[in-house]
Structures are given as structure tokens and as C-alpha cells.
Amino acid sequence: MPADTITRQLRGSFYCGNRLAFVLAAAGALIGAVLNLIISWLMQQLIDTAAGTPGALPFRILARACGGFFLLLFCGSALVYCAKPRFLATAMEQYKNCAVTQLMQKSVPDFQRRPSAAYLSALTNDAATIEADYLTQQFTLIQKLFCFAGALALMLTYSLPLTLAAIVLSMLPFAVSMVAGNRLSDAACRVSDRNRDFTAFLSDYLNGFPVIRSFRAEDEINQRFASENHRLEQQKCTRLKLQTLLESACSFTGITAQLGIFLLGTWLALTGRGVTPGVVIAFVNLMNFIIEPIAALPSLLAARKAALALVQKLADSLAGQTAQPGGQPLPRLMQQIELEHAGYRYTPGQPVLQDLSATLKAGKAYAVVGASGGGKSTLLRLLHIPDDNTSGQVLFDGIDIRRLTPESLNGLVSVVQQNVFVFNASIRDNITMFRVFPQETLDEVICRAHLEELVARRGLDALCGEGGCELSGGEKQRIAIARALLKQSSILLADEATAALDAQTAHEITQDILSLTGITRVVVTHRLEASLLECYAEILVLKDGRIAETGTFSELVQHGGYFSAMYKLAH
Numbered sequence: 112m113p114a115d116t117i118t119r120q121l122r123g124s125f126y127c128g129n130r131l132a133f134v135l136a137a138a139g140a141l142i143g144a145v146l147n148l149i150i151s152w153l154m155q156q157l158i159d160t161a162a163g164t165p166g167a168l169p170f171r172i173l174a175r176a177c178g179g180f181f182l183l184l185f186c187g188s189a190l191v192y193c194a195k196p197r198f199l200a201t202a203m204e205q206y207k208n209c210a211v212t213q214l215m216q217k218s219v220p221d222f223q224r225r226p227s228a229a230y231l232s233a234l235t236n237d238a239a240t241i242e243a244d245y246l247t248q249q250f251t252l253i254q255k256l257f258c259f260a261g262a263l264a265l266m267l268t269y270s271l272p273l274t275l276a277a278i279v280l281s282m283l284p285f286a287v288s289m290v291a292g293n294r295l296s297d298a299a300c301r302v303s304d305r306n307r308d309f310t311a312f313l314s315d316y317l318n319g320f321p322v323i324r325s326f327r328a329e330d331e332i333n334q335r336f337a338s339e340n341h342r343l344e345q346q347k348c349t350r351l352k353l354q355t356l357l358e359s360a361c362s363f364t365g366i367t368a369q370l371g372i373f374l375l376g377t378w379l380a381l382t383g384r385g386v387t388p389g390v391v392i393a394f395v396n397l398m399n400f401i402i403e404p405i406a407a408l409p410s411l412l413a414a415r416k417a418a419l420a421l422v423q424k425l426a427d428s429l430a431g432q433t434a435q436p437g438g439q440p441l442p443r444l445m446q447q448i449e450l451e452h453a454g455y456r457y458t459p460g461q462p463v464l465q466d467l468s469a470t471l472k473a474g475k476a477y478a479v480v481g482a483s484g485g486g487k488s489t490l491l492r493l494l495h496i497p498d499d500n501t502s503g504q505v506l507f508d509g510i511d512i513r514r515l516t517p518e519s520l521n522g523l524v525s526v527v528q529q530n531v532f533v534f535n536a537s538i539r540d541n542i543t544m545f546r547v548f549p550q551e552t553l554d555e556v557i558c559r560a561h562l563e564e565l566v567a568r569r570g571l572d573a574l575c576g577e578g579g580c581e582l583s584g585g586e587k588q589r590i591a592i593a594r595a596l597l598k599q600s601s602i603l604l605a606d607e608a609t610a611a612l613d614a615q616t617a618h619e620i621t622q623d624i625l626s627l628t629g630i631t632r633v634v635v636t637h638r639l640e641a642s643l644l645e646c647y648a649e650i651l652v653l654k655d656g657r658i659a660e661t662g663t664f665s666e667l668v669q670h671g672g673y674f675s676a677m678y679k680l681a682h
Contacts, residue, residue: 135194142187155393228311245418280368481653525595533579
């Protein structure tokens with residue numbers, strides 16, 4: 112989907128079903144603006160009444176006006192209290208939901224081209240900035256602009272000369288804001304980029320904790336963390352300095368403008384030019400509503416622009432190749448998988464796999480072996496992630512994998528990785544992937560995946576912990592197998608699924624996979640155990656990105672070729 116379309120959807124998500132809350136919150140902001148103007152008018156009237164100025168309103172009328180003021184203050188505060196938090200909460204909830212929905216539409220290859228930290232930062236740090244500088248500031252803008260227009264109108268009714276002087280003096284803070292506004296916007300974008308980089312580093316730091324400890328690299332990692340942390344905080348400090356400088360300059364020029372109006376108003380009152388003391392005080396107070404919007408508007412607009420740039424930035428990340436609708440459905444693999452001169456490259460001109468041709472019969476088990484770096488994992492990628500880096504053909508029952516509907520392909524294939532991803536949720540949710548299945552169906556897959564002991568010991572509602580920290584490696588692998596069974600996949604791809612397990616558990620997990628019936632299993636393995644290898648219908652031996660040999664275990668050993676040498680070396 113194009114980035115512009117996603118941008119419109121993201122911005123529209125703020126207000127979808129949320130317009131009433133926005134209108135009520137905006138009404139509260141307008142009432143606040145009206146109250147500010149009423150205060151200035153009341154101050155003028157009260158001072159002129161106290162000074163005995165001719166034409167001043169009686170005190171009893173002003174007292175009643177003060178009562179009406181507090182009633183209006185209560186109504187405006189109630190509106191803001193009820194509507195503004197609801198609008199902001201709903202807007203941000205829908206914004207993030209919309210972003211994740213769009214993210215789930217991306218194709219796997221396109222998703223993998225971008226670092227996950229970009230999405231993490233966009234949905235956390237950037238989202239907070241958007242809420243503060245775009246959504247919340249909308250009400251500030253409404254209030255300030257209405258105050259500005261109302262104050263200007265009220266000032267004109269009091270004194271034209273003072274109004275003209277106020278406009279001229281207000282240009283001082285406006286000029287300061289214009290100079291610094293764009294720089295503040297650029298600084299906000301740089302902070303966003305630095306937040307993204309810091310999030311990426313922190314994610315690596317936490318995920319790689321066992322490796323760091325194993326290699327005793329704590330000091331080096333701490334130094335890198337300190338450096339990244341310093342760069343982030345320095346960038347934030349630069350933005351804050353610029354913001355503080357802008358606020359100080361605007362405050363200084365604002366005070367200068369107010370003092371100038373005070374002096375001019377006092378002179379007009381002393382010389383009897385139609386200005387009363389109350390008018391002078393009212394003018395000084397109204398100057399706040401002239402100067403503040405003029406001074407703040409450029410920085411508010413710059414912050415708003417920067418926040419919208421973050422929305423556009425997220426849209427750009429979400430745009431790109433999506434899982435395309437259409438194609439040919441294939442509910443189950445009934446016959447075979449065919450590789451016809453298939454190949455794969457990560458870098459143009461440097462194929463990792465080339466000219467692979469093989470036939471994998473439905474329902475049988477196949478092993479893929481070979482030296483490290485020979486392309487075993489990439490072969491599995493060929494079988495479930497079609498992209499532009501693939502050459503030749505991969506056919507499921509005669510249909511090119513690239514012509515299958517995304518739903519069919521996702522339903523046909525399940526992958527069990529070496530590191531199974533486990534959510535910080537219950538055993539049940541990790542098996543069902545948060546969907547609802549009949550208990551009989553769930554019990555069946557638990558039995559077939561040999562999870563009965565775990566479920567009996569801990570129960571289906573036991574939490575697995577962050578990253579599955581409450582489970583053993585074998586238990587996580589069996590959960591992955593149960594997922595595939597519950598999904599009723601026709602094809603199970605196991606990519607070095609037992610590499611991180613002890614020998615006994617690895618043997619058990621491999622037997623579990625081999626014992627499955629009605630599923631085509633393709634297992635990448637580095638464990639050359641005769642008792643297991645004999646169970647495969649065929650073994651594919653990869654060497655330098657090509658299929659060097661194929662055959663049963665006994666055939667390959669008797670042949671005395673590359674596999675035979677590997678097997679003898681392992682024993």
C-alpha cells in the first residue's frame with residue numbers, strides 16, 4: 112500500500128468514532144479562552160468602579176458577573192475533564208491499532224528488510240511525541256487562537272492607539288519564534304532517530320545477554336551502552352536547550368512588550384486621552400493573549416509539523432510490499448513438492464543456492480544435511496518465503512509457490528526454528544496462538560506433540576515467562592510442534608530445531624517429528640545419528656549451494672561419497 116494512503120489512514124484513525132469527544136474537548140478549550148477574556152473585562156470594570164470612573168458598572172452587577180464566571184469555569188473544566196482524556200486515549204489506541212494492522216499486512220521478506228527497532232520506536236517514543244505535540248496541542252492552538260482574536264477585538268473597543276502599539280510590540284516575540292521554530296522541528300526529528308537507534312541497541316543488548324556473559328564482554332558492552340546512552344541524552348539536551356532558549360527569548364520580548372504597553376497606557380491615562388486606569392490594566396492583561404499566541408504559534412506549529420513527520424515516517428516504514436491478495440488456493444499438499452532448477456541469492460550476483468532439483472513426496476520425512484554455510488537454512492526459506500531473490504521454480508502440487516494465495520501458503524507450512532518464539536502468555540495461548548479451539552482438538556495435539564507431562568505438571572494456564580524462560584528447550588520445541596499440528600499444516604519445516612538441546616532431548620524431539628503422520632517433514636540437521644537418519648525417506652546432501660547427493664541413509668553410506676565422508680568424520 113502506498114505511504115500516502117497509509118498516512119491518511121493513520122491520521123484518520125485519531126478521529127474515527129472519536130469526533131464527539133474531540134468537539135466536546137475543543138468546546139472546553141473555547142470556554143477557557145472566553146473565561147480569559149472575561150477576566151480582563153472584569154478587572155477593567157472592577158478597577159474603574161473602585162476608582163469611581165464615570166460610566167463604570169455598579170458593584171452588585173459585577174458581583175453577579177463573577178458568579179456567572181465561576182459557573183462557566185465549572186462547565187468548561189467539566190467538559191475538559193470528561194472529553195479530553197477520553198479523546199486522547201481513544202485516538203492513541205486507534206492509531207497504534209491501525210499501525211499494527213498495517214504491519215501485519217506486510218509480506219515476510221519486506222518485514223525482514225527493516226529493523227524491528229524502527230517499529231518499536233514508532234509505537235513507543237514517537238507515539239508519545241505525537242500525543243503531546245500533535246493531539247494535545249490541538250486544544251492549545253484552538254484556545255490561543257480564539258484568545259488572540261477575542262483579545263484583539265476587545266482591545267479595539269478600548270483604544271485604537273494602544274491596540275496598534277500592542278500589535279507592533281508583539282512582533283518582537285514573533286520574530287524570535289520564527290527564527291527558532293524550524294530548528295526545533297529538526298531537533299525533534301533527530302531525537303526520534305536517536306531513540307530508534309538506542310532502542311535497537313538496547314534490544315540487542317538484552318537479547319544477547321547470555322552471549323555477553325559467556326564471552327565476558329560486560330565491560331565492552333557497558334561502554335557501548337554508555338556511549339549510545341550519552342548520544343541519545345545529548346541529542347535530547349540539544350533539543351531542550353533550543354526549546355529553553357526559545358521560551359526565554361519569547362518571555363523576555365513578551366515582558367518588554369507588556370511594559371511598553373503599560374508605559375504608553377499610563378501616559379494616555381495621565382494626559383486624559385480617553386484611557387482609564389482599568390483600561391490600562393485590562394490592556395496589560397490582554398497583551399498576554401496577543402503576545403503568547405504570536406510567540407508560541409511558530410514553535411507549536413513546528414512541533415506539530417515534527418509530530419506529523421513522525422506519522423509520515425511510520426507510514427513510510429509500513430509502506431512497501433504487502434502480502435498480495437489473489438492467487439490460487441491449495442488447502443493441503445496432496446502429491447509432492449518439486450524444486451526445478453531453484454536457486455536463491457541474498458546479494459545480486461552471489462547465489463547461495465543454485466540449480467536445485469528434487470522431488471519431496473507428500474507425507475514423507477526428508478533430512479537436509481551438509482557443512483555449515485552450505486545453504487541448508489536457505490533451502491527451507493525457498494519452501495515458505497517466496498520473494499524476488501528466488502530463481503527457478505518451487506512447485507506445490509504443480510503450482511508455483513509464488514502463485515499461491517498468502518492464506519494457502521501460510522496454512523500449508525509451519526516452521527520450527529532452533530529458537531522457538533514463545534509469548535509471555537499461558538501454555539494454552541502459546542499453543543493456540545490466542546485462538547479458541549475445542550478442548551478435544553487441543554488434547555489431541557498435546558498428545559501427538561508429547562506435551563502431556565508438561566501440561567499435567569503445570570497446567571494449560573501456567574505462564575511461559577518472557578521469551579519462554581519458564582520452559583526448557585525441549586518443551587518450547589514441542590509447543591512449536593503442537594502449533595503446527597493445531598494449524599493442520601501439510602508441511603513441517605524444522606531448521607536445526609535440536610541444535611541447542613542436549614543429546615537425549617534432541618533425540619526425543621527428532622523422534623517426535625518423525626513419528627508425525629500425514630505431514631511432509633523437511634528437517635535440517637547437523638546430528639548424524641544412524642538410528643534417526645534411517646527413518647527418513649530420503650536425505651538431501653548440500654555442498655557449496657548445490658545438491659551433491661540424494662538417497663536413503665544406507666544408499667549414501669554405501670556410495671562412499673561426500674555424505675559418507677561426513678558421517679565417518681562425525682563418528
